[in-house]
Amino acid sequence: MNSVYFDNAATTPMYREVVEVMSEAMLNSYGNPSSTHHLGRKAKVLVESSRKKIAEYLNVLPRELVFTSSGTEANNLVLRNAVENLGVKKIITSKIEHHAVLHVVDNLNLKFEVEVEFVSLNENGEVDLSDLQDKLSSTDVPVLVSLMWVNNEIGNILPVEKVSNLCREYNAIFHTDAVQAIGHFNIDLKNTPVDFLVGSGHKFHGPKGVGFLYANGKYNVKPMILGGGQERGIRSSTENVHAVLGMQKALEVSLVNLDEDLEEIKKLKLYFIKTLQDSIPDVRFNGSSGNLEESSVTILNVRFPFKDKMLLFNLDLQGVCASVGSACQSGGAKVSHVLKEVLEKEELDFSSIRFSFSKFSTIDEVDFVMGKIIKTYSLVRNRK
Template identity: 45%
Template structure:
């Protein structure tokens, strides 16, 4: 069976260039980067070259990049250190955040008594920035705002430049989970004045187990993993040299091919929207997922007009790998928090959310196969015509 992979928001396949670069390092540059001998310093040079490469992409200084294992570690380090070392007493966030942010915030509330304020989305998944400004001005407590750049389930964009300006004007720190958007678009942190951000290489065809945190210079952030001076004393432990090189190569390939790849993915996403609309009566799209300029091109959040909790398994049996939501909650029996925020009670009872996520490798033939499979499943429910009422949501 030829397998079709449409779960690129969960992880992406390694590119051949990345595999070759990592294998070469594992074979020839095996020294410990903290060692002073030649083999160690050769490894150190590789790490610093990637650090400069990432810094150039983000228009920042190399000292502001800290290599980690993934976005989850980066987010944990930033949020916990803000509370433990920077005196943050209050966090403004949203129910739409990835679990690694949401659960870390709750952990800080439980362990450190942090006040948590949630911004509620509207029916499209957008946040009222006037409400954010009101919350920023309402308290004298030192505040951290943590809001993701592109939602991992709907693809909705947040105007992080505007949020950063509001935070800066009101003396708050701003952290953004940029895992889904990093390396999929141009980024300029010299113009976007956020304080902290995160990245995972495996979201753009790099290796799992390699990521980084952006930590604004002079922020005062301290590490939560101790035991050595690695990574500017912010993350102790011997560096994953081959993983960091893989991250660098994946970023290099992504930037080199960005215009071509983004154009292709946008075309694929538009094609998917058109095919699903034409073949499945009553299908809808969550948030701004189907709008080209308001969501990440790699993610399409679909709302199917029938209830089928087993749809992921049924598609897998047809050779199609796909997710019903975030990979970190895909095994859950209830809808994700994101879907609970966006769907009406009627939609949660009668409809099925599905996340389709693309890469430059996705083809129109694969979208055709998905559409045919979903149409076949819909027919088993006797779906011929469905009219879902316009959404209403009470927050």
């Protein structure tokens, strides 16, 4: 059966170069980086070389990067440190953050009674900067702002520089979950300063099970995991050498022809939007995902003008790999917490699906997917 993978926001296929780098490391650089013999020193050098290269990509100091097992762990490390170590008494975030942030914030609220405020959003899920400023200007306790760079469901791009400027103006700590942005944007943290930033290797064609935290050097980050004292005492656990090398290689390859790659993905997304609009009257795009300037070119969240709880499941049977937008179309009962915030109740009843692309996606694949969607749409209309 032919198959099309349009679920790159969930995870991406690894570059061949990444697989080669990781295979080489597993075969020949298997020493423990904490060991003092030559194989341990070799592994240590490779890890630190990767750290230096990733730091160069972000225009930060190597010592400001901490390798973790995932973006989720890195978010936990930031948020818990903010409250337990940096004296934060209030967290300002949004209701459409990833659960790797929201569930941690909920836990901190219960455990430490830290105050939580949610910034207002407009009908497309965009952050209301005036409301953020009001919240920052009216607080008299240490505060952390946690807002994701690119929303993983609707693709909205945060105006990071404006948020950064507000945080600096009101002496707030700024944390951004950037797992959907790293490898998809040219990011210079000297020109757009944030205090904490999180990345995850498998979102930009690297391996799963490895991520990193950028922590501004002025903050003293304490460990969440105790044991061996690796990563300068910030993150105990033997370094995942081959995964770290694979993540660095993936970021390197992603940035080589980034502008050209993004332009091609933009053309594909525009073609998909136009084809959907031409083929299915009243189709809608959730959040700002239909706006090529306000959303990531890699994400399109589509709301169809019909109700079919089995839509995602049926598309999967026809070879289309995508993800749920609103309700779990494969039969589950949960509704997307993101779409609950940006859609009216009656809009939530319609079938929504997130399609997400990469540099490997093609126009022919869009045509394949459209053929399956049109077939399904015809069946739904005939049932009425």
